[in-house]
Amino acid sequence: MDGATRRAGSPGGDIQSGLTPGMANPADLWQFCLHHYGKPEVKQACLRLQDEHQGNVNLALLLAWIEQHGYGLAPESLTQLKHALSRSEHLLIAYRHLRRELKPRVGSGQYKKMLNFELSLEKFQQQDLVDALNRQTWLTDTASPLAYYCRQLSPSARNLYTSLKVTPAEEEGSNHDDTV
Template identity: 40%
Template sequence: MIQTSTSLTLERLWQFSLQYYSVREVKEACLSLQNNYHGNVNLLLLLKWLDEQQLSIEQQDWHRVLSCISSTEGLLHSYRELRRKLKVHLPDTLYRESLQFELQLEKQQQSDLVDCMNQLRLQPGDSQLMTQRYCKELAADHLAQIFAKPASFSSTHTKHKK
């Protein structure tokens, strides 16, 4: 139900996320949001995609979005904690495999988010960005300024894809 010239697919969100997260400042802010404020990075990346499309989620649909990631959130959190504890005990190759598995879990969570988004009626974005709202909700307002910057690669990335 997304009314935009760019429809949301898992591959589109995944590629956007990989590129956006590859910016050092963004990665550090995402990890801070996750580790210090219990934020969900996949949700933040989706919200950033929406901001870039100048779209927003209606307030009454927010609970639906949160519930669509609840099943994978507990699993991801538990796995991430286990991986961190085992890091010093695992050979590098096994640790890298554990990171790859965690990425698969992340992609599954993004798939759940995409399915959820495609069932919602999105609104044109207003003056407050979705990433700003999320940071404010988590009391991480200072991180919002990092996510408010345009994802500069997105327009050039789109041009190269054509």
């Protein structure tokens, strides 16, 4: 396999406190996303996933988040998560396209307001994803749901997994941060 199998109890795959099956919190996901997306290599991979492979960044980050905590999902659960996007995805894509089109025509203050509004749409989408996630069965002995999602998008999108996942060093850092 491509190194994307994660097992509870494996190095970097230990289930960490703070995320319990069926009890995911949108605020915790948002904080994880802000931190993880803030890494240049993750941001670049997310934009490639979105722009070149028509993937959903919020879904990819949610999958990275649960994987970081040692959880996975069955393929049918991933289908349910994708279905949860249906309410917001079209609106978010249309707004993102409009924002990008208007960028050269608006001032920086207006553009920042547009970005902030898009972030609110992202938060609403994450709420829908977390609600759907909490209705799924979480697994602890399964292949990476994030790697599976990347492979579903396209053969070349599978290469994005390495940049999108949380590395064991980051996991150790997040464990340390929880105790401070």
